[in-house]
Amino acid sequence: MKASSTPRAAVVAALLALMTVPLWVGNSYYVDVASQILLFAVFALALNVLAGYAGLVSLGHAGLFAISGYTAALMLQAGFPHATAAAGAVLATLVTSAVFAVLALRATGIGFLMITLALGQTLWGIAYRWVNLTNGDNGVNIAARPAPFGISLAGAPSFYYATLVVFLLALAAMAAFDRSPFGASLRGTRDQARRMTALGYNVWLIRFLAFLFSGFWCSVAGLLYLYNKQFISPQVSALQASAEVLLMVISGGTATLLGPVAGAAIVVIMKYVVSAYVVRWNLVLGVIFVAIISFMPEGLVPGSVRIWGFARRRFFALPRRRGTVREGAQPQARCGPTGPLAGSAPQPPDQVWGGEGKDSRKPSPGAPP
Amino acid sequence: MTLWLTLAVNSIAFGGLLFLLSAGFSLIFGLMRIPNLMHGSFFMLGAYFGVTLMLPAVGANFWIAALASGLAMALIGGAIERFLLRRLAGKELAQVLLTLGLSFIVSDLCLMIWTGDPWQPASPAELRGVVRAGGMIFPLYRLAVVAIAIVVAAALWVMVDWTRLGAMIRAGVDDAPMARVVGIRVSRLFTLVFALGAALAAFAGVVGAPILSVYPGLDSDMLPLALIVVILGGTGSLLGALVGSFVIGFLYNFGQAQFPDLAYVILFLPMLLVLVLRPQGLFGKGAS
Structure with missing residues (x-):
């Protein structure tokens, strides 16, 4: 779903719709929900760089998001101006991302997931337990939203527009990344890591840079979140938060430009709708997670299309033999992994844990200089 | 001095409790190649049972x-493996994420059923006393937990190293x-080891309950510990x-005692060291 392949009229219509949200939504509460969709879309786009394009599923991303928010909040509390606090937050997140990357890229696949999970929980532990620094469970408040170029962001519509600008920048960066040689080489490391090594690419470095790129947009999303809520608490760094953003990426469709955006909209809206009726959001999150992974691992939109097609064949036309669902799911795996859930990792299973990363850092003997 | 000894x-x-928890986790990971992100949930649910x-x-x-809690969890674990994980055979990432989704369901259901208040059962009456040795006082129950862990470790070792079943598990790993x-x-x-791991985790949950108590979030407190143990020890x-x-x-x-904040x-830190120096874990088999 590249921007270039989408009809220009649709892009213009979507832009117009996004730009006029405060006008036709009216109620500032819903404008605020729209802002949150956009900021979580930035977060999901950031995770998609790793989970989608690099095939490295991280469960520690909420930690990066939280580092950014906490750094900015604590610097603001200490009396720094907004610009310094924001710069400090981005810098702190980039440094943390680099540390995460160095540790987690010792492995790929499941090992990567485990290490990022443990690292994310460590950050959660700091946010929750280091009460002197982070104020523990009570969280940190900030006095006011920033006013870039003298424009106040205090109202819901003005904050929405600021978030929209950042979101469009993130989307443009992702589109550029998608089309760049860097994006192509990252996809290459996902599909054929060993071949990329043989071609002379430094697989480890490509993954490392992708992690930093992802970390940068995580920090931007974390800042937006802090400004939106004017409050941050350990909850944003919990495993549930990492799982939520992963659900956004997976439900919309991984390694696509607009999938994570659609996923963010679906999850945020669902969270608000569900929370209005029942208090059990985590239960619903779990059920959706299990349902999507079991029945439509390729994402909600393609999955619904497939299941609808199956139902039509099954009930309205020629009845096929049993087991068609399995067959329907197969082509994904056959054309190579298009997403992290599409099939087992291309590496042999005994290399999932650590061996591969080491291998790929050595230039292979036959590589061109 | 007394403080340090206590x-x-x-x-x-x-550590004994952690072993009960992570032995199953490690075997499941070794055999099925997935970290079972529900393992903390098994621990908590078992404790609640x-x-x-x-x-x-x-x-x-x-x-x-x-024992009953362990048995119940073995059935639940076996059913989860048979009916949910089996459908995703070969898709390791999907299996991991499935266990993650299930862990959210379990934690929210537990909160719903057992409320947010912590539960702390009394330790069994026969183990409530203390042992005095050399002027020092040791709570009997904690010593019993260590003994249980050692017995379970020995039993698992005999099973894995000396029985036909163990040979098959080793071959599978x-x-x-x-x-x-x-x-x-x-x-x-797969089903058997998954059920065994679930049972051990639930048993550990009950045995640990008089020490740790049972509260919402116990699952996400224990899971990272099991993860770190396995990263450290090798899958x-x-x-x-x-x-x-x-x-x-x-x-x-x-x-906790010296630097509660950190x-x-x-x-x-040890996980970091092991990852840098020996990514396959202290006792793990290196990728050839």
């Missing part, structure tokens, strides 16, 4: 409650496709799980 005893007891059975209305004895070729029904082993290695458990038990308790960070 802390050491607590650390060993906590146990305290419910011990309520005056039911009135089960502590040990019966612990080393090379599942090859094991299948020579006629071992690896899929049945699929019982010896690794044993050593890792005691290392983490000590670090966790001493960290207890989590201290835990993470």
Whole structure:
């Protein structure tokens, strides 16, 4: 779903719709929900760089998001101006991302997931337990939203527009990344890591840079979140938060430009709708997670299309033999992994844990200089 | 001095609990190649089952409650493996995420059923006393926990190293496709090991309840510990799980006592060292 392949009229219509949200939504509460969709879309786009394009599923991303928010909040509390606090937050997140990357890229696949999970929980532990620094469970408040170029962001519509600008920048960066040689080489490391090594690419470095790129947009999303809520608490760094953003990426469709955006909209809206009726959001999150992974691992939109097609064949036309669902799911795996859930990792299973990363850092003997 | 010794005893007891939790985790990971992100949930759910059975209305004895809870969780774990994970055979990432989704469901259901208040059952009456030795006082129950962990470790070791079943599990851990070729029904082993791991975790939950109490969030407190133990010890290695458990038990308790703010960070340091120096874990088999 590249921007270039989408009809220009649709892009213009979507832009117009996004730009006029405060006008036709009216109620500032819903404008605020729209802002949150956009900021979580930035977060999901950031995770998609790793989970989608690099095939490295991280469960520690909420930690990066939280580092950014906490750094900015604590610097603001200490009396720094907004610009310094924001710069400090981005810098702190980039440094943390680099540390995460160095540790987690010792492995790929499941090992990567485990290490990022443990690292994310460590950050959660700091946010929750280091009460002197982070104020523990009570969280940190900030006095006011920033006013870039003298424009106040205090109202819901003005904050929405600021978030929209950042979101469009993130989307443009992702589109550029998608089309760049860097994006192509990252996809290459996902599909054929060993071949990329043989071609002379430094697989480890490509993954490392992708992690930093992802970390940068995580920090931007974390800042937006802090400004939106004017409050941050350990909850944003919990495993549930990492799982939520992963659900956004997976439900919309991984390694696509607009999938994570659609996923963010679906999850945020669902969270608000569900929370209005029942208090059990985590239960619903779990059920959706299990349902999507079991029945439509390729994402909600393609999955619904497939299941609808199956139902039509099954009930309205020629009845096929049993087991068609399995067959329907197969082509994904056959054309190579298009997403992290599409099939087992291309590496042999005994290399999932650590061996591969080491291998790929050595230039292979036959590589061109 | 007394403080340090008490802390050491607590650390060993906590290490024993961690071993009960992470032995199954490690075997599941070694055999099925997935970290079971529900393992903390098994621990918590098992503990809740146990305290419910011990309520005056039911009135089960502590040990019966612990065994019954383990048995119930073995059935639940086996069913999850058979009916949910099996559908996703070969898609490891999907399996991991499925266990993650299930862990959210379990934690929210537990909150719904057992409310947000912590439950702390009394330790069994016969173990409520203390042992005095050399002017020092040791709580008997914690020593009993260590003894249980050692007995379970020995039993697991005998099973894995000396029985036919253990040989099949080892074959599955080393090379599942090859094991299948020579006629071992690896899929049945998956169910069995998953059920065994779930039972051990639930049993550990009940045994740990008098020490740790049971509260919402116990699952996400325990899961990272199991993860770190396995990263430290190496996947699929019982010896690794044993050593890792005691290392983490000590670090966790001493960290909590000395630097309560940074207890989590201290835990993470040995993991960092092992990842940098020996990514396959202390006792793991290196990728050839």
